[in-house]
Amino acid sequence: MAVSSNQKTGFHARSNSFPSRPNPIITQLDEHLCRSRTSEGASTSSSLGGKLSSLQDLHDCVNKLLLLPLTQQAIAQENNGKWVDELLDGSLQVLDLCNTAKDALLQTKECVYELQSILRRKGCREVGLTSEVKKYLTWRKIVNKAIHKALKGMQNKDNFSTSNGDHETTTIFNMIKEVEVVSLKELHSLLSFISGPKAKTTGWSLVSKLVHHKKVAYADEETDINEFSKVDAALLALVDQNTSRSDKIKGVQSHLESLELCIQDLESGLECLFRNLIKNRVSLLNILNHY
Template sequence: MASSIETSKISGHFRSISLPSKSHPLTTTVEEHLSRLRSLEAASSSSSASQSLGELESLYDCIGDLLQLPLTQQALSHLRSPTEESLEGSLKLLDVCGNVREAFSQMKECVQELKSSFRRRKRGDSSLAFEVEAYINARKKMNKVITTHLRSLKKKGPKKGSHNEATLSILRQAGEISYSVFRSLLGFLAMTSASTKPRGWSQVSKLLEAKRVSCDGGEETDEVQGLDTALLSLRMSKDINNQVGDLSKQLEALESSIQEIEEDLECIFRRLVKLRVSLLNIVNH
């Protein structure tokens, strides 16, 4: 099965190399995942971002299987230069995915620290106001890092290769959509400015809400709606302790959502590692 024919000159003779066909079942499945990811990207909603994480995992599972096909390995081994470019691109993707994971890990630490201070609170204990202020300051520092990552993402991305071989095209498209998903995730954690309320916390908590809705059959709810505003105004409140109960529940829900996102990112990271190993084996074969 072949969609095009490449030739390589070996010992004065030309040998035909059959490339994986675009009609191959795995290639078709990959194209379907890419199509759904593009649709979710266009929708640009919290639930679509949730589905994007799952689709991205499935996409790289299929790509991993595609790279194990002998026909694919044979084809890419004779396209050394563009395959090496894909190998280089896989390293950049791993770096970006690692940065996103670290950002969510830091966010979870901020939430956990504030939750702990709420649990330790004593009515009238002024240290609670200090903890809230510390949390807000930590978010501002984290926002600077996120902003740097977002700027860096504008400079990164898969190279626009000219080769039309099916697998290389798929790898480029997968890289492009991956960068888009990672940018969205970082955007959810970003703040509008160092002195205003964070944006997207409600979106973060809703990233995986679609999964819960599909399981429960219930309506999607915003677990942390208004949490950003509440925390920023809390430091000015005279009855700070009276508001802790509700905020603790909101922080608990947010931590749970972040944990799920981290788990998905960990799965994607492992798949990217596997992708890089497969490409490395092909290049060194």
């Protein structure tokens, strides 16, 4: 969910052109937004954790901004207007995407726990292990389908109306809008990370391809793939009946442990962010209902 250079420049110019001594909360929010514009780069579990923390800071500033009388008056004056509709729509989109990410992590975590339990019980001796691996990969396919549906629904959602309001009102609304755009972009990156580069073929189709590809193992292990993709690749190697399983069992268990830790970190960040998002939406609705 990229933000165009015109949008970035426009938001930055307006926020910097605020009165010479703006409220400290507005200054703090602008500083967080400036940092978010420079936080590009490859997505890793650690970088995504940092981005989730940054989003929490952004939305914490937004909540403080919504408590300012100036902000409340500006929103109340625009009540029933296109700007307010866009803010409400944008906050709901961010909440929906955050909830999709939470659900995806929860479902994957449950599958990981079940697979870990089965591996401990069955080891590499029982044929039934293959069906359990297929079950995990099928669940991954279901999760990825939900992710792709959510991401598709976010396309072309970063265009906003222009304003005829006064300078202060324009600045406040545009800063909140940019926070929503940044949030959608970062959550988009997180969901793409969860689905992994193999999302389009994960599931039964990948399992069936194993019959024709004996060398699916750890060739990608040293490359820049994430914890979700490493588990997928290791499981595909595990169900290759033509090679020994004992070493692969250890490798799968190691990857599952890494994925479990990754999910725990991301879940913690998402839960804090989700609470902030709920708080901000409630504050926004309270302003509209009481002014």
